[in-house]
Amino acid sequence: MKKTKIVVLPGDGIGPEVTAVAVDVLKTVCSQFGTELSVKEFPFGGTCYEQYGTPVTEETLEECKKTKVVLLGAVGGPKWDDLNADQRPEAALLKLRKELGVYANLRPITVYPVLAGSSTLKPEVIKGTDILIVRELTGGIYFGRPRFTSDDNGDPFAVDTMKYSRSEVQRVSKVAFEVARLRNGKVCSVDKANVLESSRMWRKSVVELAEDYPDVELSHMLVDNCTMQIIRDPKQFDVMVTGNMFGDILSDAASMLTGSLGMLPSASIGGDNGLYEPVHGSAPDIAGQGVANPLAAVASAALLCRYSLKLEEAAKKIEEAIQSLLSEGMRTADLYTHEPGTKLVNTDEVADYLINFVQTSKVPA
Ligand code: IPM
Ligand code: MN
DSSP states (O other): OEEEEEEEEEESTTHHHHHHHHHHHHHHHHHHTTEEEEEEEOOOTHHHHHHHSSSSOHHHHHHHHHHOEEEEEEOOOGGGTTSOGGGSHHHHHHHHHHHHTOOEEEEEEEOOGGGGGGSSSOHHHHTTOEEEEEEEOSSGGGTEEEEEEEEETTEEEEEEEOOOOHHHHHHHHHHHHHHHHTTTSEEEEEEOTTTOHHHHHHHHHHHHHHTTOTTSEEEEEEHHHHHHHHHHOGGGOSEEEEOHHHHHHHHHHHHGGGTOGGGOOOEEEETTEEEEOOSSOOOGGGTTTTOOOOHHHHHHHHHHHHHTSOOHHHHHHHHHHHHHHHHTTEEOTTTOOOOTTOEEOOHHHHHHHHHHHHHHSOOOO
């Protein structure tokens, strides 16, 4: 059997509960496809701060860079909100993304038809939606310098910097164009080019790169309009490419198309490295109760199989298991709407179903 190592960073809140399920599913599926998975776990975020006084240790960063494949739960919580900026759990996540150089964050927005009733939007609006948001992840206003807080004659102020270079825009756009070729051949680049210099640079850079992709249909949309269009008519989109902060906001909005933020996986890639994490946060309000929806973490594990392990069949098997569970009517609390034929389940019940599904369904010889 082939041996593969991954790093798992369970993180805070519901992170450990959902990653535990994802790791079980991942190990089971990988072994069926001839890969023995060994997992190294490290504390990360607030949990790491409690133990080491820093949200991520150098050892953990080194191990992630060496292993190249990382599955992460979630970070953050009210307990750590008042820490200095560089000690906050979120700082660890940003550092990890930057050090791994995972500049392209893929957030697929897939509407499972059986969940159409769980969304706050009308089923006819969302049914058939299949969007891939490609969010730039290691640049823009999240990382721009200067960045400081100061005081102007008793009036405190703070500065963040939104900067994009042509190379930064083009490497992430290249990912978007390439993946559009494997989908419906459309890329919508989202910016605020009517106001921001950095967005005008963004748009110009995307247009230049598009010359290499005459077979892909490129459009541009302003981010305010896009926020409205994503709710009004989500089916118009195929691949969307956008900067770090716009992508952060748009992906939370788009998550509601799927019924719950608890359904959204993500893959962050760059070079040979891959970081896989659910889009949702650490949900401290329900942590430790065994009721969290682990499907975004499990779907992130599927993306890990697809993009890092190159086990497409394994990825499909995990996605099939999720489909099947939902078709059976099993719903965690975030998705449950008392719809006839559905049943409220907890995290363990979801895990048992998924493991059983991947163990008993047929595997190609
Ligand atoms: C996300 C999260 C992070 C982000 C936070 C936790 C730093 O909201 O992955 O979308 O803003 O990128
Ligand atoms: Mn976010």
